[in-house]
Amino acid sequence: MLRNIVASAFGNLALGRLYAAVTLIGLALALAAAILTALFVRQQYAYEAFIPGHERIFRMTGTVAQPGQPERVSAVTPSVLAAALAARGERIEAVARLYQDDPVVRAGAGQAPARAEGFVWADPAIFRVLPLAPAAGDLVSALAEPGTVVLARSAARRLFGRDAPLGAALDIVSPAGATERLRVTAVIADLPPETHLDLQFIASGRGAGSPLARADASPVPTINLPILTYVRAAPGTRAADLQGPLDDIIRPFQAMAAASGTKVGGYAMPIADIHFGPPDDSPHGKPGVDPAIVVAIGIVGLLILAMASTSYIALMTARAGRRGVEVAVRKACGAGRRQLLAQFLGETLLVTLIALVLAMGVVELVLPAVNGLLGLSLSFDLTREPALLLPLLAVWLAVGLASGFYPAFILSSFRPSAALGGGTAGLAAPVWIGRAMVIVQFATLAALLVAAATIYRQTDFAIGSALGAGRGPVLTVATNCRTGLPQAMRELPGVRSASCSAAGAFNLAPQGAVTAINRDGRRFTPGFVDVDSHFFALTGLKPLAGRVFSPGRDGEAARRELVVNRTAARHFGFASPAAAIGQPLAISLQVGPNPPTTPYTIVGVVPDAAASVIEPAGELIYNVAPPERGTLAIETSPAALANVRRGLDRLWAAMGDGGPAKPRLLAQIEAERYRATIVQGRVIGGSAFVALVIAAMGLFALSAFTVDRRTKEIGIRRAMGASPGAIVRLLLWQFLLPVIAASAIGIGLSYAVMAHWLQQFASRVDVNIWILIAIAAGTAAFATIVMSAQIAAAARGRPVDALRYE
């Protein structure tokens, strides 16, 4: 039996080599695409799963809703939260904080300094909260002493050239040139990519050198430090169980904030939810990944499988006519219905298996490129993960049976007399199957194109609407703003403008909130950004009223001036931007019942510019105070960019912070912010491409079969006087109609989904009707091109050839 199936399958492949190739390649491509999307979805849902007990580890999350504004979510917590939580320890096993920093470090005196990305100061209990895998040393006691540091293995290799540099010295070099020595006490294994944690250097929060210890020593609680608070709870604890203690701790802050109309809150977020969580507003935060998109990508994978499957069904049933005699002969030789069913199903399973093996090869082959393109680290290694064979087996059976059953049914139910009686007429597959295939495929294709185009346009818009976009290329470099470097850069030829401001200033992420008290004594908690006097010139934010800071006014008086954005002016109670000019505002960097304040004057109101397209602009105030840890942004021209880079390197050697300059383009930074969305766009775009190929192959083969099957009809019509053009129209129309209907369905569905998707962005593009029309027209034109060669050949032929077929 098996030999018979194999022989028959290959016999059929040999019969119609082109169609066999189309079927096999289509199935293999679809299976490869499905495997890739499945790997992607699996990776997205695997976040934090490598941490033992991750289901009971929580990160404390704060929410702030200013009047008239949607709630913002931030992982940045007050420094005192951890101690307060630990004191209410019923269900809490351990609490630890991470203070995110990015100092310049070097591996001992005389070594080259480097900026330390992924540097945190941590409470010693951090490894009780996050039981990471040790590679060397004892994590439990590693951070107990002040001046100790734990490295990730890759950081150890990079800096020390070995895996376990226990006892080695790591120096932190301050901008002023002072050093602080840390001792390496342990090494952890590198974290997998499926985590929100960026841990390369974990320094002990104890000791005078640590900003955590400094925050703890401060008499008033600070709310503006990049401190994250993690909790490990008792087994079985849910986020809701922690809400009570958290609310008790937050309550006094809530009362204070309520005075300014601001609602603050907090909750415990399971770390596994962070990846799909709301966008994190904190300086190191990332926009959350929309799980709906990940689910949608999974569905896209299934749709592509469905496309290939319908393709297979349509082609096999279309070819059924050619196999009528074979079926008849087999039946005449005594084959029963059941044997024939098994025979044809077996054939499909065999073809699917070959396709699956091909697909696995394709996945192996393209995975590095896919990972590179998407910035992912998907892996597909059956030797390391033999369990993957099970889902593959399931996919094989599912696709094989789904594709094979109907053609097998059609073939086996065929009456031999019809075939042996002459002619192929008896075994015509129902026309609707081909149409159904075309509709499924082109609806999917059109839907994917709409989705990809919308995502692309929105990310393009997001990057394009960032501050400073549309200006010349803007180089940014982290530096101390109080050095001569900004001025030296401004004097460099090719530099249009340069501003050194707070790290978040150029993407308008506020450094934090301050307390602002207006003339009537009302309190607000606007975001604030420290800028220099060149900031507005560089970003092009023009005042709506009053003036902005301008160079040459960096004196003491200028330090007491504020520029506020339009939303802040409105919330502070001013009827118009102009009404705010000259008005006083008392500012405090602290929260508390009666914080000490400093008087400021509002000198200008600028338009709202949001930190990202995800959120609307909140209240924001600008102050001239070039920060010690800031970002120097240098606007240049494309032509001068290379020279300016060189100039920067040269000046940096003399005036930089001792570490290497790592200039990055603002546009790059923006692209990184939307990376998750860009990745999703590319996944969908890639799927659209696979869909395009499958749809093209399916339609090509189907039109070939149709022309073949309708040869007699074409001949008759030609004999009746139909011109070749009329035949072309007739045949084209047969498929164009379903193609057009399908793209209407696909575009409509996708439009609805994408309009909903866009809702998450405060500023967004609309789903452009012309793009929808272009996609509809494009798919129709594409379908026409795919079919045109076959159809033109059929129409040009002499009618007599067609009639003789009979």
Next chain:
Amino acid sequence: MLRVENISKSYATSDVRTHALSDVSLAIGEGEFVAIMGPSGCGKSTLLNILGLLDRADGGRIELLGEDVSGASERDLTRLRRAAIGFVFQSFNLVDELTVTQNVELGLLYRGAGASERRERVEAALDRVGMRHRARHLPKQLSGGQQQRVAIARAIVSDPQLILADEPTGNLDTVNGEAVMDLLQQAVARGTSVVMVTHSLAQADRADRKIQLLDGRVVSQTRLGA
């Protein structure tokens, strides 16, 4: 109305060259009923296809309605076929997916007739062949004789000057064959020229003229009833 001079046609297959027609000349007059006879494979269908402009001869001259069409383009051939010629085939050649009405309509569709004109003429043609009551049927729901009557309706619906019928009764029993002959003779009576291939002497006797083909050559022409 139709004249062919010295036409020949050969088919080249992979190993042999078949001379299907050699040096055939004949003329068909207006309203004439011509029967073509000859053993199987002697070139009857080939000749009919060339007469009907469905196929091209290798050499010789063809003149239709006074126009030399030997070197005409495919487009001109289509135009002429559309304007002047109707076909009836041995195997009926109805389009399986179309109803009786739609099949008959095909004879008009490509001539650019309007919808109401088409409806009237299709009904009239179906009336003439006695198939009006089967107008909505599909070909496979009809008997062979009925299918051939529909095919004749399709051929006459546009009032062509020439009807070419290749063994129109070949797949039919005697009664149905007679009915088809009656219909063709009615067409002749209305002034249409008919060229019919047949194996039946009795049927050939109903024609005005009999042409005998043998191995691609005309071996005799007999004018009947003259």
